[in-house]
Amino acid sequence: MPATKVIVNVPGEQPYDVRIGNGVLGAFGAALKTTPGLENVSRYLVLSDSNVAPLYLKACKEALAAADLKSCDISVPAGEDSKSIAVAEEIWEAMAQLGLGRDAAVIALGGGVVGDLAGFVGSTFMRGVPIVQAPTTLLSMVDSSVGGKTGVNLRAGKNLVGTFTQPRYVCADTSTLATLDEREWACGCGEIAKSAVIDSDDFFFWLVEHANDLAKRETSVVEEAIARCVVFKAGVVAADKTESRGVRECLNYGHTLGHAIEKLSGYGTFSHGAAVAEGMRFAARLGAALVGTPIELVETQDDLLDTLGLPALAWHAAPDTMLDAMKRDKKTRGGQVRFVVPNDVGVREIVNVADDVILEHLEAWALSKEGR
Template sequence: MPATKIVVNIPGEAPYDVRIGATVLAGLGESVRRLEKVGDAPHLLVITDSNVAPLYLDEAKSSLKAAGFRVSDVVVPAGEDSKSLAVAGEVWSAMAALGLTRDCAVVALGGGVVGDLAGFVASTYMRGIPFVQVPTSLLAMVDSSVGGKTGVNLPEGKNLVGTFKQPVYVCASTAVLATLDAREWACGCAEIAKASVIDSDEFFFWMMDHAAALDARDPVVVAEAIARSVVFKANVVAEDKTESRGVRECLNYGHTLGHAVESLAGYGTFSHGAAVAEGMRFAARLGMDVVGTSAELVEAQDELLDALGLPALAWSAPADEMLAAMKRDKKTRAGEVRFVLPRDIGQWELVAVPDDVILAHLRRWEASKSL
């Protein structure tokens, strides 16, 4: 099956390609060599983690070296704890020790944690050097590798320190997805489901028709789901590059409750996708009271998430603790928690919801876990 190429065009930024296919990792070096800003880089730094390095670091470096690049690597511990200022500081120091200059570039080889961390250090080292995204998880391919959000976590919350910096190229090798376990596969499926609810009837009903095949990892369906998600996200980002016009905030559907779940349960207890799926269920039910979301949408969304291996979580936390966690989220404005709520498939609204309404729904959500 030939690779798919999607060109991401964002106003004020250089266009960049997203290549999706089973053989694109082998061609990484030649693809990077053709890039205008990176093709003559004297030194590339591959940033990866301890899970991905044994699997794909040699292949990525071999491809880059075969294209004539000098290549070094930094391997950080796998897991959310590496998305921190402390680890970023260690990587900055390594970059300086290697003598990287402003005409060098970073290659992010890994999932969302690696991509966010590598993008952040690339955007800040010497006030910014180019970086390439080589996502190795389904979640990173359909979400974090496209759009230019980078960042690290603080103890107080996720992604509270970060920048906007677009990659110069995204290499999405579907072959590497074979090593994902069921938890990580479902995690990526949650973001595809989110995109379909926000995007359109056509995408959502395509997902309903192909959920079983996606769950079974049919290669044709997987490639199309990735491509559809990338196109959706690229179009949203093109309208609102820095999340300043309210358009890009639709990408936070499910994340308000989802981030609170991750924070209170402990990062890593549930996958990001599982937490987002729980947030989608909660937001749709909240939407019934706040924006008139139909019971049919709630039921259809539940059916889709169930089919993708994303059942409702058998976990809860006290309503007041959940609300406090939501208020620490960067989406809060003037002390008001804002939710992306679906009025219908492809129609959404960003709403500042009063605390008492949120608390009532959180108590209902908490009670449902004990049934």
């Protein structure tokens, strides 16, 4: 099937294309040659990791060379540990040693970790060089490669240091998804489910209808799911580029508990999507208590996540420990934890929740994990 193009138009920024389709990496170099904002790039740095580089780095560099574009490459160890200031510093030093200047651009070839890290490095090296995203995981295609969030983790929490810098181009070659294992596939499905719940009836009930096909990786369903997520996220980002107007914060549905789970269990113990899915289950139940979220939505969401390979996690931590981790999240305001909760499909609000209320729900959550 032909490639899909979604245009992301953020006020005050150069619009950029997201190309979605099987084999679009082969035309990568030719696309970059005609991309606004990249006309004066003399050399591309392809940043990848130890999992992705052996699979797709050669094809990426060949596509650049076919368009007479010069490139060099750096690979970092795969995994969340690479999203750190220490690794970023190593890349900055390497870029300087390679003689890269303000006429360079950085290509993120990989999943969400590489995309966030490359975006952060590129947006800060020489006070900012252009960034191109070439996502190779379902999670990065449906979420992190679009919207301009970059970041690295601190010991205190996830994504606490970063920038808002839009990419100049996004190349989502769905053929790269063939190498994903079941854990990584389900991880991306978690972000698709998040988008569907907070977007609209149309997206949500389409996903409910096609969940089995998505779990089975049916090509046309996968590409439509990616496109739907990109269109939804592009609209949200256009309305709130830097998460300063309260609109973009809706994308954090499931992330308040999810980030705490990732931090306390140890980054990488659970995939990001699995942690977010657990956070969605928790937030929907919190919404039922606070804003009247229909129990039918809570149950349908549970069934959807189960079908997508994201069952409820068996893991839990002490409620006070969980609350402390949530308070260190960047979404906290004035010491109060904020949750995105669904009033219904496509209708959501952000609520400040008192500590005692959170603890009450965390205690119920922990008890459910103990089988009581």
